[in-house]
Amino acid sequence: MTEMTALSTDGRAATAPAAKMSARNVTVFYGDKKAVDDVSIDVGPEHVTAFIGPSGCGKSTFLRTLNRMNDTIPSARVEGRIELDGEDIYASSMDVVQLRARVGMVFQKPNPFPKSIYENVAYGPRIHGLASGTAELDHIVERSLRRAGLWDEVKDRLSESGTALSGGQQQRLCIARAIAVDPEVILMDEPASALDPIATAKIEELIHELRGNYAIVIVTHNMQQAARVSQRTAFFHLGVLVEYGETTEIFTNPRETRTKDYITGRYG
Amino acid sequence: MSVAAIALLIVGLGLVAWLAARARAAAFAGPGRPRLHSLPGQHGWYVALWTVIPALLFLAGWNELSGNLIYAQVLASPEASSLPDFGMQRQAVLSEAYALASGQTQAAFNPQAHALVPVYARAIAFYNWIGLAVTVLVAFAAGGWAFTRISPQFRARTRVERVVMALLLLASLIAILTTLGIVASLLFESLRFFSMVSPIEFLFGLNWSPQMAIRADQAGSSGAFGAIPLFWGTIFIGAIIAMLVAIPLGLMSAIYLTQYSSARLRSWMKPLLEILAGVPTVVYGYFAALTVAPAVRDLGLTLGIPSSTESALAAGLVMGIMIIPFVSSMADDSLAAVPQAMRDGSLAMGATTSETIRKVLVPAALPGVVGGVLLAVSRAIGETMIVVMAAGLAANLTANPFGSVTTVTTQIVQLLTGDQEFDSPKTLAAFALGLVLFGVTLALNIIALRVVKKYREAYE
Ligand SMILES: Nc1ncnc2c1ncn2[C@@H]1O[C@H](COP(=O)(O)OP(=O)(O)O)[C@@H](O)[C@H]1O
Numbered sequence: 001m002t003e004m005t006a007l008s009t010d011g012r013a014a015t016a017p018a019a020k021m022s023a024r025n026v027t028v029f030y031g032d033k034k035a036v037d038d039v040s041i042d043v044g045p046e047h048v049t050a051f052i053g054p055s056g057c058g059k060s061t062f063l064r065t066l067n068r069m070n071d072t073i074p075s076a077r078v079e080g081r082i083e084l085d086g087e088d089i090y091a092s093s094m095d096v097v098q099l100r101a102r103v104g105m106v107f108q109k110p111n112p113f114p115k116s117i118y119e120n121v122a123y124g125p126r127i128h129g130l131a132s133g134t135a136e137l138d139h140i141v142e143r144s145l146r147r148a149g150l151w152d153e154v155k156d157r158l159s160e161s162g163t164a165l166s167g168g169q170q171q172r173l174c175i176a177r178a179i180a181v182d183p184e185v186i187l188m189d190e191p192a193s194a195l196d197p198i199a200t201a202k203i204e205e206l207i208h209e210l211r212g213n214y215a216i217v218i219v220t221h222n223m224q225q226a227a228r229v230s231q232r233t234a235f236f237h238l239g240v241l242v243e244y245g246e247t248t249e250i251f252t253n254p255r256e257t258r259t260k261d262y263i264t265g266r267y268g
Numbered sequence: 269m270s271v272a273a274i275a276l277l278i279v280g281l282g283l284v285a286w287l288a289a290r291a292r293a294a295a296f297a298g299p300g301r302p303r304l305h306s307l308p309g310q311h312g313w314y315v316a317l318w319t320v321i322p323a324l325l326f327l328a329g330w331n332e333l334s335g336n337l338i339y340a341q342v343l344a345s346p347e348a349s350s351l352p353d354f355g356m357q358r359q360a361v362l363s364e365a366y367a368l369a370s371g372q373t374q375a376a377f378n379p380q381a382h383a384l385v386p387v388y389a390r391a392i393a394f395y396n397w398i399g400l401a402v403t404v405l406v407a408f409a410a411g412g413w414a415f416t417r418i419s420p421q422f423r424a425r426t427r428v429e430r431v432v433m434a435l436l437l438l439a440s441l442i443a444i445l446t447t448l449g450i451v452a453s454l455l456f457e458s459l460r461f462f463s464m465v466s467p468i469e470f471l472f473g474l475n476w477s478p479q480m481a482i483r484a485d486q487a488g489s490s491g492a493f494g495a496i497p498l499f500w501g502t503i504f505i506g507a508i509i510a511m512l513v514a515i516p517l518g519l520m521s522a523i524y525l526t527q528y529s530s531a532r533l534r535s536w537m538k539p540l541l542e543i544l545a546g547v548p549t550v551v552y553g554y555f556a557a558l559t560v561a562p563a564v565r566d567l568g569l570t571l572g573i574p575s576s577t578e579s580a581l582a583a584g585l586v587m588g589i590m591i592i593p594f595v596s597s598m599a600d601d602s603l604a605a606v607p608q609a610m611r612d613g614s615l616a617m618g619a620t621t622s623e624t625i626r627k628v629l630v631p632a633a634l635p636g637v638v639g640g641v642l643l644a645v646s647r648a649i650g651e652t653m654i655v656v657m658a659a660g661l662a663a664n665l666t667a668n669p670f671g672s673v674t675t676v677t678t679q680i681v682q683l684l685t686g687d688q689e690f691d692s693p694k695t696l697a698a699f700a701l702g703l704v705l706f707g708v709t710l711a712l713n714i715i716a717l718r719v720v721k722k723y724r725e726a727y728e
């Protein structure tokens with residue numbers, strides 16, 4: 001974490017030297033209802049950022065603005081500016097297909113497609129034409145499953161359905177599916193909240209290993225988890241980004257009383 | 269007194285019993301008394317049911333039995349000794365006398381019948397009187413016994429509940445028994461058919477010409493009962509042409525409605541599509557025969573293909589249109605049952621909406637869609653009106669969609685229209701065809717429901 005000592009811990013305008021994604025004054029509405037209120041934050045490039053906060057405070061909503069998944073909700077409207085490597089992702093010149101290939105996503109509930117394990121991982125590379133032949137596709141599938149720590153468990157049954165795996169394996173399959181297209185950022189929305197403690201530990205271990213290669217943003221309502229896996233933590237409350245800084249700082253010495261109340265379990 | 273009048277009387281007695289039992293039960297209640305287990309009205313029902321049901325059951329049984337008793341008494345009378353011995357005429361005289369005696373007719377054709385009328389009248393009156401007396405007796409006995417059981421502790425409520433359950437069971441049994449009866453009659457008549465025509469010939473024969481034989485000694489009365497051309501025609505129209513129309517159109521409209529259309533458009537289009545399913549099939553029939561068939565024939569002739577007015581294509585096209593709502597509503601349900609998470613998962617990988625539909629949603633919904641298609645096929649092959657009006661009668665084995673084929677249902681209608689001899693193979697063939705149709709439809713339905721159920725389990 002030495003590379004991060006230079007980072008500012010100021011919640012409002014935390015500007016790191018080379019942020020992977022930066023949001024400025026982002027506000028999200030569902031119809032007339034404001035779900036995210038004027039959030040500015042920088043994430044990446046090479047560390048894990050955790051979003052914490054009581055449920056309903058807009059963590060998922062904000063996370064979904066980062067790969068424009070909110071576009072799929074008709075009532076959602078996003079204001080403000082979000083950049084990926086300095087490029088406005090809401091600009092008309094931005095291709096959503098390309099954006100989502102660069103910013104992958106893992107959901108709360110494991111959602112493998114009802115296809116074989118192999119086809120699940122090969123899905124993205126096929127869509128984006130990343131492999132020129134079966135040998136290359138095989139290679140991508142194997143590499144992704146290895147990175148997701150699933151290869152040894154499934155290498156003999158790649159043609160079995162992905163939905164037949166256990167919950168934890170399914171989630172790692174979804175992570176393998178996301179990294180198969182070589183994204184730059186991976187968004188994870190409570191990826192372990194539907195899993196048992198052992199499967200959760202495996203996911204956390206995996207996040208540790210992936211850290212060097214991808215900027216990871218993880219939403220969690222489990223504060224121990226945030227403390228274990230992240231280097232930086234953002235605390236949201238009622239749609240507002242209350243505090244953002246180094247994880248150790250947030251957990252040992254929060255500046256805001258609301259943050260302190262939340263992490264000491266006073267509400268949420 | 270007629271049976272209906274007696275039944276009415278019993279129901280009246282039931283009402284009286286209800287009132288009396290309720291009053292008696294109410295008399296038990298009051299301050300300081302033990303609380304009644306059941307409400308007075310429930311005691312009323314208990315006694316009323318005991319009054320009415322055994323009596324009506326007896327009446328129904330007696331009604332069956334008394335006919336025979338009356339008949340026996342009439343035959344034993346001295347007047348009956350003058351009856352002719354011949355079966356037919358004897359029967360005619362007897363039934364005429366009965367009709368006169370019970371007031372169903374005024375004048376007799378057989379003069380002998382008049383002599384029997386007073387005998388019949390006496391016998392009828394006698395047995396009716398017994399019937400009435402015993403029925404009322406049963407009502408009083410059973411009702412009275414039930415009445416004596418009324419006490420604060422008596423659980424009239426639970427007893428009535430049991431009777432209600434029995435009645436409901438009876439209602440459901442009626443539907444099931446009727447079905448069994450129909451199947452049994454199909455089976456029975458088919459067996460008679462197969463005693464005249466071998467099942468092998470019927471199921472695998474290529475030649476169908478169930479000739480009309482007015483008299484048994486006429487030439488060509490044997491007929492040919494190879495049903496393959498009928499089966500082929502049915503499959504060609506109902507399972508091939510109709511499905512080529514209904515599957516793509518139904519599936520695409522379901523995809524549009526579930527994935528692309530706005531909620532407002534959907535709320536308009538879905539009911540409109542469902543109206544298609546409510547159009548009477550006879551309307552489709554004349555649409556097929558009068559509008560589509562000539563157009564199809566002209567098209568065929570333009571293309572230089574031998575065409576008939578009653579083409580398989582015309583009937584199949586219209587049947588396909590009729591089937592669209594079935595396919596689309598099943599496909600709609602299965603697409604809607606695919607969890608939103610699948611869609612999100614695919615979109616988050618950078619897939620477009622149409623890629624998501626093709627590669628994730630449709631494959632995931634496929635079992636449900638297949639189930640819907642099987643149900644649609646079973647409906648299409650049993651459909652009668654369209655093919656009777658628009659398909660041909662000639663049992664051709666042809667794969668030319670502009671040619672004429674005939675179907676199982678069309679032939680059943682043909683075989684059973686007009687005057688029938690109910691023991692000729694021609695008539696009985698209709699039952700054998702019906703049996704095959706029933707078997708295939710049943711199998712399709714069972715398979716379809718299995719497929720759909722299994723698929724539903726996968727997501728729950
Ligand atoms: N699709 C939606 N339509 C309307 N309101 C929504 C939708 N999704 C979330 N919301 C609302 O937005 C607020 C933030 O939700 P969310 O981002 O899911 O919170 P979190 O992930 O922090 O629990 C909540 O009040 C929620 O009810």
Ligand SMILES: [Mg+2]
Pocket residue numbers: 059060061189
């Ligand atoms: Mg959430």
